[in-house]
Amino acid sequence: MVSFKQRDIISIRHFNKEELLYILDLAKQMEQTARMDVLGGKVLASLFFEPSTRTRLSFESAMKRLGGTVIGFAESGITSIAKGESLSDSVRIIEGYCDIIVLRHYLEGSAQLAADVVDVPVINAGDGANQHPTQTFLDLYTILKTKGTLEGLTIGFLGDLKYGRTVHSLVYALSYFGAEMFFISPPSLRMPRDCVEELKDRKVKCHENESLFGISKKLDVIYCTRIQKERFADPVEFEKVRGIYRLSKTMLEEIGIKDDLKILHPLPRVDEMDESLDKTEFAVYFHQARNGVPVRKAILAAVLGVLE
Amino acid sequence: MKVLDVSAIKDGSVIDHIDSKSTLKVADILNIQNEEQVVLVGMNLTSKFLGKKGIIKIGGKIIDQKEVNKIALIAPNATVNIIKDYEVVKKFKVAVPEVIEGIVKCFNPNCVSNHHKIETKLHVVSKNPIRLQCHYCERIMNSKDIVLI
Ligand SMILES: Nc1ncnc2c1ncn2[C@@H]1O[C@H](COP(=O)(O)OP(=O)(O)OP(=O)(O)O)[C@@H](O)[C@H]1O
Ligand SMILES: [Mg+2]
Ligand SMILES: [Zn+2]
Numbered sequence: 001m002v003s004f005k006q007r008d009i010i011s012i013r014h015f016n017k018e019e020l021l022y023i024l025d026l027a028k029q030m031e032q033t034a035r036m037d038v039l040g041g042k043v044l045a046s047l048f049f050e051p052s053t054r055t056r057l058s059f060e061s062a063m064k065r066l067g068g069t070v071i072g073f074a075e076s077g078i079t080s081i082a083k084g085e086s087l088s089d090s091v092r093i094i095e096g097y098c099d100i101i102v103l104r105h106y107l108e109g110s111a112q113l114a115a116d117v118v119d120v121p122v123i124n125a126g127d128g129a130n131q132h133p134t135q136t137f138l139d140l141y142t143i144l145k146t147k148g149t150l151e152g153l154t155i156g157f158l159g160d161l162k163y164g165r166t167v168h169s170l171v172y173a174l175s176y177f178g179a180e181m182f183f184i185s186p187p188s189l190r191m192p193r194d195c196v197e198e199l200k201d202r203k204v205k206c207h208e209n210e211s212l213f214g215i216s217k218k219l220d221v222i223y224c225t226r227i228q229k230e231r232f233a234d235p236v237e238f239e240k241v242r243g244i245y246r247l248s249k250t251m252l253e254e255i256g257i258k259d260d261l262k263i264l265h266p267l268p269r270v271d272e273m274d275e276s277l278d279k280t281e282f283a284v285y286f287h288q289a290r291n292g293v294p295v296r297k298a299i300l301a302a303v304l305g306v307l308e
Numbered sequence: 309m310k311v312l313d314v315s316a317i318k319d320g321s322v323i324d325h326i327d328s329k330s331t332l333k334v335a336d337i338l339n340i341q342n343e344e345q346v347v348l349v350g351m352n353l354t355s356k357f358l359g360k361k362g363i364i365k366i367g368g369k370i371i372d373q374k375e376v377n378k379i380a381l382i383a384p385n386a387t388v389n390i391i392k393d394y395e396v397v398k399k400f401k402v403a404v405p406e407v408i409e410g411i412v413k414c415f416n417p418n419c420v421s422n423h424h425k426i427e428t429k430l431h432v433v434s435k436n437p438i439r440l441q442c443h444y445c446e447r448i449m450n451s452k453d454i455v456l457i
Binding site for chain 2: 088112194
């Protein structure tokens with residue numbers, strides 16, 4: 001039987017297909033009931049060593065809508081970590097003040113480290129370029145809701161695939177559902193080799209391309225990510241790349257797409273998706289951002305064991 | 309009488325069947341420059357099994373588990389022989405453990421294990437070829453990425 005009680009949520013790799021579906025199903029129930037007081041008296045410590053708005057606020061909102069309260073910080077400059085306290089010491093102390101920890105930290109593996117030293121459950125809200133499992137749950141939830149299924153979809157990942165941790169987690173999760181994947185990026189921002197090898201070990205059909213031309217008509221979903229200017233040593237290279245990876249209504253009409261294509265984006269966007277797309281049936285990214293709350297409510301309730 | 313490839317020691321350890329090219333790395337793991345007694349190193353010896361093999365013999369030393377684990381990462385086919393009074397009294401193959409703690413550095417510069425004072429920990433996802441996954445940052449290392457601590 002699936003149980004999330006007192007479990008850490010560190011990496012999507014730690015969950016099997018049944019467990020993923022359990023959370024998605026619970027999120028659906030959560031979406032149908034706006035308020036529940038199941039977490040009354042529980043305290044969530046929200047520790048953000050790196051900036052975030054959507055993840056942090058949707059966790060706080062989810063906790064409060066379930067009747068719980070939130071303590072924490074949104075930047076580490078104001079804490080004793082700034083005085084040199086180690087991450088393990090900090091979480092050991094904070095553990096005494098809360099029932100669950102949500103942690104975002106710039107170092108990869110930091111959430112696992114925290115989980116190893118404390119007894120309360122730890123939820124990874126992003127550790128460097130590594131994992132962001134609750135984002136993956138909400139991406140899956142959005143795909144499921146807008147496509148009606150997760151099985152056998154053809155999905156294109158577009159943009160910065162090298163540093164985009166949301167992509168790395170999502171492709172792993174989708175590998176349970178027989179997805180075919182197209183990785184579309186400039187050569188310098190390709191998927192990490194170990195990621196691709198892992199997918200091939202898991203028998204996933206995946207392809208790497210430099211543009212959407214020729215493949216766009218096959219896609220059920222496009223998962224678009226932001227290309228950051230800082231990643232390019234040469235600004236001219238950046239300008240070239242920017243045009244190719246910019247989605248707009250006219251561009252999609254020109255290259256041809258499926259009528260029921262859905263476009264996701266973890267947001268914030270800069271200009272990789274033109275506003276002309278916002279009002280189309282294809283755009284589901286705002287919807288996706290809103291799904292953060294029911295999905296995080298499901299995770300909090302499951303981990304704090306109030307539903308069993 | 310049996311003719312030995314490299315001459316005999318009275319008591320100590322013999323590491324046999326080292327992939328010849330890794331012999332000096334194994335010597336490094338065993339820190340042989342600090343030994344007081346006889347140390348013999350042989351390379352490119354003929355082996356039915358490996359083609360060319362290396363051997364290291366260290367007088368007066370019984371090698372420990374931690375050293376054996378390290379050797380396994382570099383020379384997965386090695387055999388350890390413990391010698392007492394010129395006889396092999398114990399023989400075993402090195403084996404890569406399931407989890408490697410404190411022996412290998414994570415190759416990811418942004419990994420928490422390279423910034424905090426914690427023991428490194430890697431899970432062995434494949435033994436042949438060797439592939440290790442960091443317990444913390446989840447990155448997977450191949451043999452060329454392995455740096456011993
Ligand atoms: N007294 C000794 N001093 C130094 N080396 C020794 C001594 N006795 C054995 N050895 C070496 O230890 C290794 C194992 O010896 P053993 O007699 O078991 O040979 P073997 O039957 O070829 O073993 P294996 O099957 O492991 O190759 C050989 O490389 C041998 O040269
Ligand atoms: Mg022999
Ligand atoms: Zn690591």
